[in-house]
Amino acid sequence: MTLNQSSGTSGSRIFSKLSRFMVAILILTLIMVSNSPPRAYAYTGDFSPKNFDFSSLELSESGPIVPTSWQYYNNNPDFEPTTSPLNEAVGNATSILRAAPISRIGSEVDVIEVVDGVWILSGKPYGSVVIKSDNNTLIAVSTGESAEDGQLFREVIRQEISDLPIGAVIYDHAHYPKGTETLLDGDVPTMIIAHPDSNEIVKNSTGFANPNISELGPYLDARAKIQFGANLPEIGRDAMLVPQTFVVGAESAWIPADTEVADGETLTVEGIEMQFFHAITDTEDTLTIWLPNYNGYGIVIDNVVWPQNNLYTLRGDRHRPPQDWIAALKTIRDLQPDIILPVSSGGNPIISKEKCFDAVTSLMDMMRFINDQSLRLTAQGVRPDELTHHMSMPDSLLQSPFVNEFYGQFDTYPAAQPTFNHGWFSGYAEDIHSLPRAVYADYLIQLSGGEENVMAAYTAAMDQSEYLWAKELAVNLYYAVPNNDTYRQALADVFRQLGQMSPGAIVRNFYIGAALNLERKIAISLTDIEPTEWVTENPAEAVDRLRIRIAPELATGVAGVLEFNIDGNRSALHIRNSIAEFIPKPDEYYQAIDASVETLGDNFAAYYRGEIGVDEFLANSSSTTGPAQELLSVFDEFAVIPMYPDNRDL
Template sequence: MLVPQTFVVGAESAWIPADTEVADGETLTVEGIEMQFFHAITDTEDTLTIWLEDYNGNRIVIDNVVWPQNNLYTLRGDRHRPPQDWIAALKTIRDLQPDIILPVSSGGNPIIGKEECFDAVTSLMDMMRFINDQSLRLTAQGVRPDELTHHMSMPDSLLQSPFVNEFYGQFDTYPAAQPTFNHGWFSGYAEDIHSLPRAVYADYLIQLSGGEENVMAAYTAAMDQSEYLWAKELAVNLYYAVPNNDTYRQALADVFRQLGQMSPGAIVRNFYIGAAQSLEGDTAISLTDIEPKEWVIDNLAEAVDRLRIRIAPERATGVEGVLEFNIDGNRSALHIRNSIAEFIPNPDQYYQAIDASVDTSGDNFAAYYRGEIGVDEFLANSSSTTGPAQELLSVFDEFAVIPMYPDNRDL
C-alpha cells in the first residue's frame, strides 16, 4: 500500500452503533415503510441490501453491490474479494426485479428503469464470472497466475455496458488473485519453487548482457520503440543491481510514469506514479506504515503483541528471556527464544518467571513503538527497569519508514 506519511488521523469517529440488528431476508417496517434486508458480501462482509417492494409504486433496491466503478482485487492488499460472493449479491438484486437501484456507497447515480437495472446487474455479474471462471479454466490448463492476464481479454459484448469499465480497478490486475486464493502462491512448476534474490539475479543478467552500458542501451532502444514493458524489465534490473545510481533510478521512474499514464485504472496509475516519485527521491512514499499514537495508547497489549514481527533473528540468536511491559498499569510480556517472541497476556499465569521488566508510560511506549525514539531513550524515559531489559529489547527492529525504492541493497 502506498502510505502518505503526512496523513492525519485521530478525528472524532462518525460511527453510530446499530440499535436494531436484522437477519438475512428479514422484513421490518420503519417509519411506515416496509423494508426487507439481505446480507451481501462485496468489498466488506457486512453489507446490507435493502429492498422496498412498493415505495410510491416503485420497486427500489438500496445497496453497496452495484458499483459503477468496480474493483475485484485491491492492489493495496485488502482481503480477497471472492467473485462468487459478489455475484450472489448481484443475483439477489436481479431476482428482485427492481426498477430503481440506489447505490449508496459506490459513487454512482441512481439506475432508473427495470431494463436498465437488469442490464447493469447482469453485466456486472457476467464480468465477474468471466474473470473468475476463465482464470480457473486457464489455471487448470497449466497457465501460471502471473501469466493469466496475457491469455484473457474481456468480451466486446460486456464492454458495451458502461458498468464494465476500468475507471477504478483494472481488469488485468484481477485474474492472478483467483487461483492464488484457491490454492496458494505455487504455480505447480518446479522452477517456481526457489529463486535467486532479486539483486543477485540482476547482477547475473547484467553480466550476461555484457555490462550495464549494454543494458542501458537496450532500455533506451525499447523506450524509443514504445516497448515499455520490456524497458521496465531492463530498468528494474539496473535498479536492483545499483540502486543508488541516479541514472538508473530515473530510467525506471520514466518507464513507470509512462505505464501509469497509459493505465486506465486509477489504482494502477497511482502505484506507477507513486513508484516513479519514490525513485525520484520522495521518501514519504513507502510500503511501510505505523499505527497512530492514539491507537497505541488505546491498545497497549495488542501493540506489545505486534512487536513480535519486529524480531531480527540475526540479533536474537542465543537470546532468551521473558520481558514484561508495565505500561500505565497494563501488564503483558514477550518470551524471547529461538529467534521468536511469544506474547504473554497474563505474565503472572505464565509457566516461566519474568527475567526483565520495563515500567513506563503510554506516551513513552507509543514514542518507542512508532520509532520516534530508540531503545536507549525509551529505557531512560521509563520509570524503572529490571534485569536484562536492554539486551532483550535490542533484538527488535526499531520502526523506520522505508522508501518504496530505497538506495541500498539491504533487502
C-alpha cells in the same frame, strides 16, 4: 421516469453548481473527440448528476478500450495521453469518459432528489442516501469515512433537504460508517442497523483494510495510501486525473450498531418496511436494503452495483470472491427494482426496471467471465501471472458503461482467483526457488556485457515503445546499483509511461507513486505504523505485535521473559530461539519474569512508533528491572523504509 430536481432548485442553479470534475469531463471529451475519430462505445442513457444531459456525448479514447494484452503496453507507438484541463494531469481518460455518465463523483457535495422523499448525496462517492420516514424523521444510509464527512453531510442535508431529525441510521458496509456521531449531531436514532459482523469488522479494521492477519494492517494501510494517491501532487502531470477524496486514517465518528439484521429479515424502520439481504462484496458485512413499496417504487440501496468495479484491489485486503458478488447481484436482479441507489460506490441512481436489469446483468456477466476464464485456464496449467495474457473482455460486454476500468483494471483480477485457492506456488518446479532480485540483476548484467549494454537496450526499447521490456531492463539496472541516479530515472520514466497509459486509477497511482519515489520527490513506502491513540488504547495488543519485529541477528543467544506494565496493563514477551512468545497473563506463565518495564502509555507509544529509541524509552519509564535493555534490543525500531531505497539491504 426521470430524476427529480432537488426541492426549490432551478435548472440554471443546477448547471452553475456543476462540479469541476464534470466540467473537466466535458472538456476532456471535446479534446479527445477533436484529436481522434469517435469509437463505437458511446453511451446515450440519462444517468447524470444534477440532471445534466450527457446523452450527446460521443466517447473517443486515447487508447484501446481494454488493455488486456501485454502488447498494449509493449507495442503501442500511437498511444497519446490526454492532459486534464482540471489539474494538468496526464493519463488515459478512456474509462473516465465511459464511467462519467453513470457516476455521481464530483468536487462538491450536493443533492439528487430521486423521487419524492428519497435523496442521494453526490460529490463524495459514498454520499448518504436520505429517506423521509412515515414518522416525520429522516433515515440515513452510510455516514461517510470520517467525522468531517458526517459533519459535511449533515450541513448539506439541513440546507438542501430537511430540518427533520435523523431517526435511524443504516450501515451498508464497513468502509463508510465513520461519520455517524457528527452526522447525528445530537439527534437520537431509534436504531442503528447493520450486518451482524459489522461492529467487529469496523473495530478490527485499520485505516481502510480489514486484514486477515492483524499485524499486517499498517502494511495494508501503506498500500492503500498509494492506491488512493495520498502523496501525489494536486497539480501537474503526476496528479490524479480524478482527484480522490479518501483520507486513510482520518478521525472516526463511528457509533457501533445496536440492531443486527439477519439475511432476508424484514423490519419496520421509522414506519417504513425494509428487507435486508447479506452480501459479500468488497467487505464481508455488506447489506442490500430493499424498500418494496416506497411511494409506489421498489427501491434497492446497495454496495453491490458499482459504476466502477474492482474485483481485486491492489492495496491488498480480503479476497473478493466473484461467486459471492454475483450472488448479491442475483438477489437484486430477482427483486426487479424500479430504482437502484449505489450508495457507497459513487454511482448515479439507476432508474427503470430495464436499466436496473441491464446494469446488474452486465456486472454479473463481467465477473462471471473473469472468474470462469481464470479457473478454466488455471485448470489447463496456466500460471497465475500468465492468465491475463490469455483473456480478453468480450466486445458484447464492453457495450455496457458498467464494464469499465475507471477504478480497477481487468488485467489485475485473474491471478487473484487461483492464488486464493492454492497460494503463491504455480505448480511449476522452476518457481520453487529463485535468486535474490539483486543477485539476479548482477548475473543478467554480466551476461549482457555490462551496464552500458543494458542501458542501451533500455533506451532502444523506450524508443520503440516496448515499455514492458524497458521496465524489465530498468528494474535490473536499479537493483544492481540502486543509488545510481541515471538508473533510478530510467525506471521512473518507464513507470510514468506505463501509468499514463493505464486506464485504471489504481494502476496509474501505483506506477506514478513509484516513479516519484525513485526520483526522491515523495516518500512512498510500504511501511506504516498504528497511530498513538491505537497504541495507548490497546497496549497489550501492541506488545504482542512487537513479536514480528524481532531481528534474528540481534536475538542470537538472548533469552528471557520481559514484562511490560503500561498504565497498569500487564503483559509480557518470552524471548528465546530468535522468537518472542506473547504472554497475556504473566502471573500465570510457567517461567518467572526476568526483566520488567513500567511506563506510561504515551512513552510506550513513542517507542513503538519509532519516535524514540530504547535508551530514551527506558529513561522515561517509571521503573525497570533486570536485563530490560538487552531484551528490548533484539527488536527492530520502527522506521519508514522507502519503496525504492538507495541500498541493497532489502
